Amino acid sequence: MTPAPPRSIRSLPMPRYRAAGAACLAMALTVTLGACSSKEEPKKKAAPTCPAGNPKPSRTVAWPTMYANVYNASDSKGEAATVARRLGWRGLNLLEVANDPLADDRPTPKYAEIRYGKSGRTIALNLATQIPHANLYQDERADPTVDVVIGNDFTLTPQPPRPIKDVKVAVFNTTFQSGLAATVSNQLAKQGFHSEAKANDRAYYPDDTAVIVYDEEGLPDAQRVQMSIPGSRLLQDEKANVSMTGRDVRLYLGSKWLKGGKVAPLSQATKAPGSSPTPSC
Structure with missing residues (x-):
């Protein structure tokens, strides 16, 4: 029988412990290289939960002369x-109303963020007087428009009651007292x-x-009427099962209106009804 030719060193089988070691080394290198080559996603910066107070505007800008986009960054x-809608009631001109287009690039504000360009800083500062704890952010826009970005704790400064001369009220009698609506209306x-x-x-x-009874827009006027009607309460139109729009107010005289009762003298109708306080950080 012809003897088999000798095998070369390269063709000799690798011992088991060497094979296992090589496999482990290859796996370790793969994991290490993979970890080194993968890029970590940059974490989104958190917006200040309570920004430093904004400076006062150098001059007052009338709301009907301001133009703003309103973006939702809340949940x-x-x-x-x-x-x-509420900003429009105050006179602001509205442009785009949508979800925040920079949600992936800008920190989500806790209260609000007002974005503006160089020419819109005074407008932004005027808006900030009505939007508590708003962050200010200057971008590269050239026009004086601003963006109002809404956070989860967004709120507006309550509007004070308007002067009496601007308030319209319709008086209704729900009692058995004849002519009561006319008397109180006068x-x-x-x-x-x-x-x-x-x-x-x-x-x-x-x-x-x-x-x-009032529509949401008419709350300041309803509060002004309440100052003159002792013991009255406010009720939004939806809860009163009536449909109202705008600022007009309805006064319903109830069964507990005293015979001969009168509205409060102006000297006593000076304290506004309690309103929601500005939230603290």
């Missing part, structure tokens, strides 16, 4: 439309309200002196 759907008119008596109403308020 609540539809918040941009809600806030835009008293309000003498104080300067735009007051009008309406026909008796089917609404029934047995436990109230008076109920002041």
Whole structure:
């Protein structure tokens, strides 16, 4: 029998412990190289939860001369439309109303962020007086428009009640006292309200002196009427099952209105009803 040719050193089988060691080394190199080559995603910076106070604007800018985009960066759907409507009531001109287009690039504000260009700084500072704890961010835009970006704790400074001469109120009688609506309406008119008596109403308020019904936009005017009607309470139109729009106010005289009762004298109608305080950080 012809002997088999000798095998070369390279063809000799590798001992088991060497094979296992080589496999482990290859795996370790793969993991190490993979870790070195992978790029970590940069973490998004957190917005200041309580920014330093903003400086006062050098001059007052009227809201009807300002133009703003309203963007939602909060967790609540539809918040941009809600806030835009409230800003519009104050006179702000609205441009785009949408979700925040820079949500991936800018920190999410806790309260709000106002973005503006160099020519819009005074406008941004004026807006910031009505938006507590807003962060200010200057970008490269050339026009004076601004962006109002809404955070989860966004709020607006409550509007003070308007002067009496600007308030319209319709007076309804829900009691058995004849001519009561006309009597109270005349008293309000003498104080300067735009007051009008309406026909008796089917609404029934047995436990109230008076109920002041308003649309959300008309809250400041409703508060002004409440200052003149002792013991009255405010009720938004949705809860009163009536549909109202704008600032007009309805005054429903309830069963507990005293016979011969009068509206408060102007000298006593000076303290505004309690309003929500500005949230602290």
